[in-house]
Amino acid sequence: MRLIKKTIEQFCTAILLFFIAISTMSSGNAAEIAIIIDDMGNARRDAKAFDLPKEVTLSILPHTPLSRQFSQRAAKQQREVMLHVPMESLGNNRLGPGAITSDMHPQAIKQTLSSALKSVPHAIGVNNHMGSKLTQLTLPMKTTMEFLQEENLFFVDSRTTRFSKASKIAQEVGILSGHRSVFIDHVIDPDHIDQQFKRLIRLAKKYNQVIGIAHPYPQSLAYLENALTELDGQGVRLIPVSEMLKSIELSRKAQHQQNNQPTSVTGVVEETKTTPVSL
Numbered sequence: 001m002r003l004i005k006k007t008i009e010q011f012c013t014a015i016l017l018f019f020i021a022i023s024t025m026s027s028g029n030a031a032e033i034a035i036i037i038d039d040m041g042n043a044r045r046d047a048k049a050f051d052l053p054k055e056v057t058l059s060i061l062p063h064t065p066l067s068r069q070f071s072q073r074a075a076k077q078q079r080e081v082m083l084h085v086p087m088e089s090l091g092n093n094r095l096g097p098g099a100i101t102s103d104m105h106p107q108a109i110k111q112t113l114s115s116a117l118k119s120v121p122h123a124i125g126v127n128n129h130m131g132s133k134l135t136q137l138t139l140p141m142k143t144t145m146e147f148l149q150e151e152n153l154f155f156v157d158s159r160t161t162r163f164s165k166a167s168k169i170a171q172e173v174g175i176l177s178g179h180r181s182v183f184i185d186h187v188i189d190p191d192h193i194d195q196q197f198k199r200l201i202r203l204a205k206k207y208n209q210v211i212g213i214a215h216p217y218p219q220s221l222a223y224l225e226n227a228l229t230e231l232d233g234q235g236v237r238l239i240p241v242s243e244m245l246k247s248i249e250l251s252r253k254a255q256h257q258q259n260n261q262p263t264s265v266t267g268v269v270e271e272t273k274t275t276p277v278s279l
């Protein structure tokens with residue numbers, strides 16, 4: 001009896017996911033972008049990011065002078081907040097406080113994450129700051145994802161290296177996850193920012209859901225303030241990161257049910273020469 005009930009439940013879930021997938025695919029207006037402004041917390045001038053539409057998510061570095069204040073201000077605006085966790089890079093870049101490195105024991109990683117999280121109240125997810133070395137390593141990534149699962153947080157892989165295992169491990173552990181497709185301002189130049197933003201829009205029209213990451217540089221914030229007001233005319237919707245990850249998860253499950261094999265509709269990885277290699 002229990003077996004029949006379970007089979008019926010599985011069948012109903014499959015039907016539901018199938019229709020969600022069909023409606024997502026057949027919607028002519030499905031292009032969606034999510035934008036994360038990270039590296040927030042060190043400079044007062046970064047507060048200009050609060051003028052952006054509230055669907056733009058802010059990712060705040062832990063233990064910085066403005067971690068707590070920025071986090072609370074974002075929450076008041078009903079804007080999503082993420083914790084921007086510094087992770088060891090191949091380039092030996094300075095990581096700042098709250099960093100995770102490859103020499104740390106799993107228990108130390110969890111303690112560091114827990115303390116970082118306390119300095120950014122209201123955080124509902126995490127993305128990595130740098131991390132080109134750490135995100136390639138299985139044990140620290142598994143420890144990180146297990147911590148996020150315990151805290152009910154999602155993960156966005158900044159993909160500072162194309163060899164990152166972070167997204168894959170996040171999926172294996174079973175937390176809500178996605179990855180960055182475009183760095184909007186890796187080069188701080190208005191023409192480059194414009195090019196990258198247009199690339200984000202192109203990818204959204206092709207793959208439906210993409211995540212872009214930018215930084216609180218005055219040039220980026222000024223550009224985005226303008227560009228984001230013109231999205232409606234282009235048939236592109238700006239949504240909060242958590243909303244995007246939920247819809248990515250549904251599509252992933254629906255596709256998995258259809259194909260009965262682990263594939264991802266979010267495989268939007270079109271590396272360019274401008275993708276940083278040593279962050």
Ligand SMILES: [Zn+2]
Pocket residue numbers: 038039084128129130
């Ligand atoms: Zn960063």
